[in-house]
Amino acid sequence: MQKKINIENVERKVFVSYFSDGMWDIYGGLILSGFGLSILTGQMILLIVFIAIAMVPILIRKPIVASRLGSVTFSIKRERKTMKYKTAAWIAGSLVLVSGALFSALYSFSTLPAWLDTMLENSLFLFMGAMLASIACIAGYATAVRRFYAYAIVVFLAFGLAAVLRPQDMEGIPITAAGGLILLTGIIILIRFLRNNPNYDQEADR
Amino acid sequence: MADIDRLIHEPARLEIMMHLYVVQNADYLFLQKQTGLTWGNLSSHLTRLEEAGYVLVIKGYSGRKPHTMLSLTPEGRKAFDNYRNCLAQILGDLPRR
Numbered sequence: 001m002q003k004k005i006n007i008e009n010v011e012r013k014v015f016v017s018y019f020s021d022g023m024w025d026i027y028g029g030l031i032l033s034g035f036g037l038s039i040l041t042g043q044m045i046l047l048i049v050f051i052a053i054a055m056v057p058i059l060i061r062k063p064i065v066a067s068r069l070g071s072v073t074f075s076i077k078r079e080r081k082t083m084k085y086k087t088a089a090w091i092a093g094s095l096v097l098v099s100g101a102l103f104s105a106l107y108s109f110s111t112l113p114a115w116l117d118t119m120l121e122n123s124l125f126l127f128m129g130a131m132l133a134s135i136a137c138i139a140g141y142a143t144a145v146r147r148f149y150a151y152a153i154v155v156f157l158a159f160g161l162a163a164v165l166r167p168q169d170m171e172g173i174p175i176t177a178a179g180g181l182i183l184l185t186g187i188i189i190l191i192r193f194l195r196n197n198p199n200y201d202q203e204a205d206r
Numbered sequence: 207m208a209d210i211d212r213l214i215h216e217p218a219r220l221e222i223m224m225h226l227y228v229v230q231n232a233d234y235l236f237l238q239k240q241t242g243l244t245w246g247n248l249s250s251h252l253t254r255l256e257e258a259g260y261v262l263v264i265k266g267y268s269g270r271k272p273h274t275m276l277s278l279t280p281e282g283r284k285a286f287d288n289y290r291n292c293l294a295q296i297l298g299d300l301p302r303r
Binding site for chain 2: 017197
């Protein structure tokens with residue numbers, strides 16, 4: 001048996017295994033899809049509905065993961081690190097919310113000249129895309145899960161494309177598609193996770 | 207070589223110690239998933255580590271189900287650090303071919 005023993009790798013492997021359930025992917029995918037669909041239909045209520053639905057996997061995540069992978073309290077160093085990344089993600093998330101609200105205000109009540117209106121909306125799309133991509137990058141860096149970096153690229157490209165498609169009123173399509181892609185990936189990862197990790201009671205029965 | 211802690215040196219116990227070293231505490235299921243040991247095997251190794259004072263076993267309940275949490279004692283942590291240093295020294299002193 002030849003096995004390279006590295007304590008840091010052990011810790012990282014353990015930590016990453018706790019993000020192999022796909023629930024955060026489903027959460028992000030649902031919110032992004034909701035945002036895209038709300039732009040497509042002009043119904044902002046859809047975003048609120050999707051955010052509410054997205055809370056479900058987050059709320060049920062802990063018991064599902066703990067019953068399959070076991071309970072663990074990570075080291076204080078890791079907890080501090082995670083808190084730091086969470087704060088950065090919250091700041092970026094807040095900026096997205098503020099820019100989203102600004103976008104809605106411009107969309108509904110704008111009295112600006114058309115060219116300025118379009119320019120502001122386009123830059124807002126790019127700004128929101130950059131912020132959401134930053135959140136995905138922070139998540140990728142904090143959890144060492146590489147697919148989050150891929151999401152960052154997908155999200156940024158989707159928002160960039162949305163800015164391009166804005167004059168044709170099709171800006172919601174790439175955002176919905178990106179959300180759908182992330183959601184689908186999350187569902188596949190979740191199914192694989194549930195298959196590979198039967199819960200404790202089921203396993204004991206075998 | 208005489209300084210090597212043989213209790214930790216056994217591969218299964220080394221893996222248990224390593225996983226408990228990088229976390230604050232964990233339960234049986236976590237250790238079983240991470241080490242790939244069977245329940246019986248894990249239990250017997252943990253008993254030996256507990257008897258040596260390296261592992262602290264806290265029996266409690268999660269809802270109505272019994273739930274046991276495990277963590278390294280300060281002695282266990284120190285023993286593991288010594289083991290690491292000892293092994294690094296032995297292997298580091300070997301001349302390269």
